[in-house]
Amino acid sequence: MKQKITYLGRVYWSLKSLLTGMKVTLKEFFTPKVTEQYPENRKTLKISERHRARLIMPHDEEGNNLCIACGLCQNACPNGSIRITTKNIVDEESGKSKKTLVSYEYDLGCCMFCQLCVNACPKGAIKFSNDFENAVFDRSKLVQKLNK
Ligand code: SF4
Numbered sequence: 645m646k647q648k649i650t651y652l653g654r655v656y657w658s659l660k661s662l663l664t665g666m667k668v669t670l671k672e673f674f675t676p677k678v679t680e681q682y683p684e685n686r687k688t689l690k691i692s693e694r695h696r697a698r699l700i701m702p703h704d705e706e707g708n709n710l711c712i713a714c715g716l717c718q719n720a721c722p723n724g725s726i727r728i729t730t731k732n733i734v735d736e737e738s739g740k741s742k743k744t745l746v747s748y749e750y751d752l753g754c755c756m757f758c759q760l761c762v763n764a765c766p767k768g769a770i771k772f773s774n775d776f777e778n779a780v781f782d783r784s785k786l787v788q789k790l791n792k
Pocket residue numbers: 699720721722723724725726754755756757758759760761762
């Protein structure tokens with residue numbers, strides 16, 4: 645049989661519920677705020693190293709990269725965000741034909757930042773930068789040539 649709650653009982657449970665809610669509100673009121681004042685704090689803003697903002701191909705001081713034009717990254721990409729153009733050149737020392745990279749095109753506009761391309765690369769030639777300010781007015785500018 646259902647127990648009847650008295651008027652005072654209802655007042656008690658209502659107050660208890662209200663105070664429980666207010667306890668959470670008060671706790672959050674005194675917790676330090678973490679809202680980023682972007683873009684005013686652009687100079688001091690720290691983005692996590694792990695953040696995947698844009699694919700890049702690092703080059704050394706002489707402008708060389710580690711890419712061997714194997715195409716594994718292009719094959720690993722699920723949505724065709726990478727397009728590699730290669731050509732065969734004859735190595736002067738060995739006389740053998742060798743595939744070299746002509747153009748490495750990356751479409752930031754359709755990349756979904758899965759990192760499958762980076763994981764597939766046997767040479768560590770590509771990686772993600774955390775440089776996140778990549779907005780442009782023209783979508784065609786999102787297609788970037790990564791090799792110099
Ligand atoms: S992160 Fe994923 S979607 Fe973007 S280029 Fe690499 S494989 Fe393609």
